[in-house]
Amino acid sequence: MSVHAHVIRWPLLLLLLAGWSLPIWEGYAHSEKLSASEHQIKAAFLYNFVQFIEWPASAFKDAHSDFSLCVLGDDPFGTALEQTISGKIVKGRSLAVKRSGRLHDLTDCQLMFISSSEQGHLPKILGMLAGSSVLTVGDTDPFAHLGGMINLYVEENKVRFEINPQAAERSGLKISSKLLKLAKIVPGTSGK
């Protein structure tokens, strides 16, 4: 047993001091977290999209109905959606999360996240949602090119997003210029 006795003491003292003096620091205001898992970040983006996009009043059943965020297909978020956004109030409505593997089970959605598990049926799903005031969000490569409105992708280990503004316009959704400025713009396919 020949641990260097002289170096043991002062770091230990520091550790103890840090531990015991914690209550002092607890008074500080909340700070931003600097890291998160991919799907926590993507969930936070969904929350932000809701803030920066205007839905027509006709998109909701009535003035008191929830804002429904729907996940179609396998939910990649795990508990991230619940942790990040569920129960929050947006635009005077409370956010609710709905999930299903079948599109017709998901009614009254304002935001539809289409999981990568549905990649094979994307054109069909997007076709069925076209014209309704539902914001379509995905995270598969060709999503925005196929007429999806917002696609989340990963670049340099950070989450980025691309927007197909024409697809959103056709559905009567207004995307704020701030969101457009931060996005990669994907040109829409004409009329499809």
Added chain:
Amino acid sequence: MRRTVLYVVLVSAWAVTCLAQAQGYLPDLTKMSLEELLELEIVTSTRNVKKLRDAPASAAIITASDIEEYGYRTLDEALRSVTGLYVTNDRNYTYLGVRGFLIPGDYSNRVLLLVDGYRVNDPAYHSPTLGYLLPVPMEAVKQIEVVKGPGSALYGSDALLATINIITKDGADLSATAVKGEGGNKSTSRSVLSYGKKLSPQSDVVASGLFYQTNGDAVVKSPGIADIHGADAEQSYLGFGKFRYGDLTLSVSGSHRIKDVPTGSFSTLTQKGTSTLDEYVFTNLRYDHAFDSTKNLSVSTSYNTYDYDGHYLIAGPLDSRDQLRSSWSRSELQFQWDTATRNRVMLGGTYDRAFKVRQRVFDAASGDTLNINTPTWSWGVFVQDQLSVTPDLDLVLGSRFDEYRDSDNAATYRAAAVYRPVKDTTLKLLFGTASRGPTLYELFYADGATLVANPRLKRETITTYEAEIVQRLPGGIEGTLSVYKYKFRDLLSQVGIGGGQLQYQNIGSSKAKGLEIDLRKRWSSGLALHLGGIFQKARDGNGATRTNSPYSILNIGVVAPIFSKRHTLALDLQYLSSRKTLLGGDTGESSVTAINFRSRDVFGVKRLDFTAAANNLFDERAFIPGGNEHRQNLIPSPTRTFLFGLEFRF
């Protein structure tokens, strides 16, 4: 022992104090602006949860797209691109140098390598698996995290110079079957088959296998030594599979590699006939559970084997056979708790048991010269606290205690302060200690001819101080400047003891200081540029420059889109200043240039990619210093290699 108990009691008391102050805490990403979200690094490693530039360490990340664009085919090719790291290949194995330290004969045992958080360094030599010994094809790697400096306060033994964590892809990342075939000069072929799929929200499967074969250089020419013909071939197959169901992850991986040795090392004949075979198998079962957003538990257990067979050509019945048979397990528990909004505690423990570490040397004429089995064990506990004193200042304090069967106990520490005075600037002050015991090879190996055992070896320790500035410069350039000072005590190194014999000894202290600069920029057009440089001096106890320690290393990396982002050409250049060799001379300056061209959706076929690559593009004649076991004072680096490949995903 009394001090051990005192230590454990004090650390536990401190930990309990921290935990007692626990309060519910939800990381609130919804309060972040879009701009801030766009800047967030995705975190995968369970032990390093911070934005890279604010990580309480000198860290670098190599992503899957770097691997694709630069065409890194082995781990060491990727690591070479990290500022301060360099690689040598003695045409038998590949070794990694960090910040001026790559001691001939050390088998890179001062670098800890983790795959998805589990340790792959073996119990006999404590070597990381570089080259085609890594059981994961680069095509299945999602990210490589490199932390320079000591990591023992978190990971225990071997993490003296760097800790490298390889994060493998999940089935969801691949979502395809991929077939890749490459071929080139020197009868080189390399093929990879991968499959990955997310089966359900609960389960995910991925598997990837690789076969590699090359004849190597037809002639190996070293100054002063007869040319050695046709003895540079290598053949490897390796693969890994990972299956996740809910919180449980099972991974199995392995590699098998045969290499002809064209250097006449260990007094063998200078002709084809000497070869080494290495075979690793790793099995790991892990349980990760998030109780809520503030508490994470990870428990894992593994069973692994590593076998080595060396066939050393001397003269028929005197041909020397060298063997290692080893099996070991590691069990690990780690608990992470955000006890308060600004405080994260990490606690854990590991228990390692090597069931068998049998080293054997024998030949037909005289039977066994060495045949010893030295099973061993060790355990360790660690605690780390990360505290945001103010929104702009983070403090990290960590400590670990380990007890070893074969060497002294060890206590290691780290302390870090990360300060962001203004938005684009991060300042870091880092202090750390690390240690490693002598390996079973260094302690007990004796071949009856060259190497003499030394069971009285002591533990080697390192203490480091580092300051780093990470600065976002005008024009979106990310700059990093680091200065560091390292001090080794009781450094373990192979030394000549007369009569042509060698022995591992604690040779005293060694000091190093250096400066690193790193600049990166990526344009929206897809053009990316990386410039890195290190200037360092590593000295022996008596002030002499260390062997194989370049004063300066420069890295240049460029990825350029050609016409569109569909085609990219990447250039990866490393320059090393002259290094001192064991026998006194020097290697002269050298540089390695690699290029990789990649074109997607070629021949009008979707998901069909074409690659063309060259290693040592200009066919430069470069040398690395030979080790004590080599006849050569200078070993020539491989000549130019071309590789052309096609990959198809469906």
